[in-house]
Each structure stands twice: as C-alpha cells, then as structure tokens.
Amino acid sequence: MIKRDVFYIAGYDPKGYRYYYLLFKRNLEEYKRRFELKVELSKSDASKDFPFWRVNANDVECQYTFLAWNDIVKKNWSQNYKDALYDCYSFFRIYTITGLFIKFGKESIYQLITGYYPFFYVLFSLLFSLGFGFLTLYFLSFYIPLFFAVLAGILLTYYSNKFLYDYGKKLAVFWIARICSFCANWQERRVGDLEERMELFAQKIYHTLKENQKENYELILLTHSVGCVLCIEVLARVLSLCKENGVDFSRLKILTLGECIPLVSYQKKALDFRKKLEFVAGFDLKWYDYTSVIDGACFPQVDFIRTSGVYAKEHFGPKLLNPRFHTLYKPQNYKKIKRDKNKAHFLYLMSVENNGAYDFFNFIVLDKFLEEKIKD
Structure with missing residues (x-):
C-alpha cells in the first residue's frame, strides 16, 4: 500500500x-x-x-x-481597463525598457510573442478608440453643433474601447497580462x-x-x-x-x-x-x-x-x-x-x-x- x-x-x-x-x-x-x-x-x-x-x-x-x-490574488486582481493599462505598463517597464525581451526571445520566442500580445492589443485598442472618436467628432462638426459632435466622439470612444476590452477577455488577453504584471512586480x-x-x-x-x-x-x-x-x-x-x-x-x-x-x-x-x-x-x-x-x-x-x-x-x-x-x-x-x-x-x-x-x-x-x- x-x-x-x-x-x-x-x-x-x-x-x-x-x-x-x-x-x-x-x-x-x-x-x-x-x-x-x-x-x-x-x-x-x-x-x-x-x-x-x-x-x-x-x-x-x-x-x-x-x-x-x-x-x-484577489487583492491584486486586475478587473477593468485601467488595471489592464497598468499591467501593460508594468510589462513595458520591467521587460522592455530593461532589454529583457531580447533574452526572452533568445530562450523562447513563443513566450516573447505571448508576452507582447496583450501589450499591443491594449495599445491598439486605445489608439483605435481615440482615433475613431476623434474622426467622428471631426466629421460630425461640419453637420451638427460642436457640443453634440464632441459628445458623440466621447461616446463612440468609450463604447468602442469597451467592445475591444470585452472581446479581449474572450481572447485571454488580460489573463496573460495579469500573469506578466504579477511576475514583473514579484519583489x-x-x-x-x-x-x-x-x-x-x-x-x-x-x-x-x-x-x-x-x-x-x-x-x-x-x-x-x-x-x-x-x-x-x-x-x-x-x-x-x-x-x-x-x-x-x-x-x-x-x-x-x-x-x-x-x-x-x-x-x-x-x-x-x-x-x-x-x-x-x-x-x-x-x-x-x-x-x-x-x-x-x-x-x-x-x-x-x-x-x-x-x-x-x-x-x-x-x-x-x-x-x-x-x-x-x-x-x-x-x-x-x-x-x-x-x-x-x-x-x-x-x-x-x-x-x-x-x-x-x-x-x-x-x-x-x-x-x-x-x-x-
């Protein structure tokens, strides 16, 4: 036995x-x-x-x-887009600025790709949402009062960003970002x-x-x-x-x-x-x-x-x-x-x-x- x-x-x-x-x-x-x-x-x-x-x-x-x-874990768990931005900032500060990404790529190209996947996804989401909102404001300002054009731009920025954030959850983007951020701040x-x-x-x-x-x-x-x-x-x-x-x-x-x-x-x-x-x-x-x-x-x-x-x-x-x-x-x-x-x-x-x-x-x-x- x-x-x-x-x-x-x-x-x-x-x-x-x-x-x-x-x-x-x-x-x-x-x-x-x-x-x-x-x-x-x-x-x-x-x-x-x-x-x-x-x-x-x-x-x-x-x-x-x-x-x-x-x-x-729950005390440090990222729950919203603001937390996701912090996770990506941690990744950039610890693994990119220091040059560690080169060592990661040398030892495991798979991990390097996975690590940068959430970083670029969040960056793309932010830039796309801001760009979409700004273009909306710009074109609508020719046809409607500026106040309503600004309001429409803000709403479209918010909802496009929210859509990309929710979609990112399904792609396990933020789960990977949390892991990288936690390890980056291990000390x-x-x-x-x-x-x-x-x-x-x-x-x-x-x-x-x-x-x-x-x-x-x-x-x-x-x-x-x-x-x-x-x-x-x-x-x-x-x-x-x-x-x-x-x-x-x-x-x-x-x-x-x-x-x-x-x-x-x-x-x-x-x-x-x-x-x-x-x-x-x-x-x-x-x-x-x-x-x-x-x-x-x-x-x-x-x-x-x-x-x-x-x-x-x-x-x-x-x-x-x-x-x-x-x-x-x-x-x-x-x-x-x-x-x-x-x-x-x-x-x-x-x-x-x-x-x-x-x-x-x-x-x-x-x-x-x-x-x-x-x-x-």
Whole structure:
C-alpha cells in the first residue's frame, strides 16, 4: 500500500479550492470511464488549515491538499481597463525598457510573442478608440453643433474601447497580462501576506514529510504556472528545514507544470530569488518539469536554472519534459484545444484520451512511485 500526499499550489488565479476540486472531480470521472478504473474520491474538506480531499485506488491512499493563496490574488486582481493599462505598463517597464525581451526571445520566442500580445492589443485598442472618436467628432462638426459632435466622439470612444476590452477577455488577453504584471512586480508582491503564506506552505510540507519517513510513502509538491515561482521559494524553505534538522527528503518529489519562472529569475533585481533557485539546485531532487509549446504562458523546455545565471557543474535541476499533448488527444479535439489558450494552459490538470508520455491522474492517483511512471 502506497501512502501519498500531494500539495498543490495553483497559479495566479482568484478561484478557490471549490473550483479546483470540481475540475479534479470532473476529469477524474472522465479518466475512470475511459480507462475503466476503480477510484474513490471523497468530498472536499475545509475544516483544517488547508482544504483537501482524498483519493483511494488499488493499493494507494492519496491526500490532495490545496495550498490556497487565491485570497491574496484577489487583492491584486486586475478587473477593468485601467488595471489592464497598468499591467501593460508594468510589462513595458520591467521587460522592455530593461532589454529583457531580447533574452526572452533568445530562450523562447513563443513566450516573447505571448508576452507582447496583450501589450499591443491594449495599445491598439486605445489608439483605435481615440482615433475613431476623434474622426467622428471631426466629421460630425461640419453637420451638427460642436457640443453634440464632441459628445458623440466621447461616446463612440468609450463604447468602442469597451467592445475591444470585452472581446479581449474572450481572447485571454488580460489573463496573460495579469500573469506578466504579477511576475514583473514579484519583489514587491511577495512581501507581506504572500511571504507569510509561503512560510505556512513550507511548514505544512516540512512537518508532513518529517512525520512520514516510511518506505511506502511519497510527497509530491505539485505546482502550476505562477505557482512554480512560489514553488522555488517554498522548496528552498522546506529543504533548509530538512538540512537544519537532519530530515530525509528523499521521499519528496517535485512536479512543475507550465512554469513561467524566467519572468522573475531573469530580472536583475531578483537577486534573492536567484539565490533560492541556486540553493534548490544544489539538491539532487526527483524533479520533473513539464511544459508545452501550445501553452503560451510558459517557457517550453527552457532550463531556467542555467539561463538565470545560477548554474554550476555540481548543481542539479529538474528533468525538462514535453507532455506531447498532440499524442494524448484525438486530432479533432486537439485542434480545438490549441485554439483555446486558457484550456491549453490548464491541460496539464486534465484527463488524457490516450496513453502517452504524460498522464496527470496516473501520476497522482495510481500505484507506483512518481519516478517509476515518468517517461522521457
């Protein structure tokens, strides 16, 4: 019987554990039907420090704990056009003026294109709306009183901008902008509530690991998107506690999905973050990093340790892997997934249609240890 603890850190998302529980439940049901498995899922339980649910399969007992920080996300969540302009300003100030965009382009042209996509969309929306309003004012001023021409120009500027903003939401423009802005301001955003929350995450993981020093046990730290940035901070603290107290960390496994770590680690001012990244890289961990080209919010197969300038010969790092999503879904379904940027980003957490190199529920629910199930 394998006992497994999974600690999940979500990305920059205001949705709470209920949303992620339903996502897990819906996809697990689909996975069970497709592969004819007997798996039992409990209800979510929020009575303790962090919400969790249990999953039981043949010879496996798994507890899946949601390390919540969505309440902190809500405090910084961009909700209107003004916030979108600030997000794009942050992107321009941190990644463009400093020249970091050149490094991004060198390491991942996909991320560079995705990063500038919301910036140019917002800029185009603003210029188009102002231009449309001004032209309206100009032409109408020849036929109607100036007051009404000005009023018509203002109204058309406002509604054209609103239309483009609402349309941008459907294209996931502002979701990408939020991620980039949050990471651009990581040094400021991590201070305070988030720093305290990450310490709670680390303490929870450390004590769970300390209390389960059995051969038939594994603890998986599972992180997604911006959650992978938090992972470095949390992991550094967990490993520091293990080192200080002589606790064996060999049963700790790391699974990072759709990471965007370079958005923070490439910044010149991120010295403390790079020190933690360097510290983490000094441990020989069972660490697996999955990224895909169709996920526009990640850096596909980029060695973020080496490219962040903290690489040394004695250092270790994650095994960089491609989930090869195109092999896991039927061709017609995969085409739809590629067009849906939001779904493509969350695909790591969903049920597959075919057996292949990546299988989320196999990693989390079924028997054998994680390292036995990873296919290069």
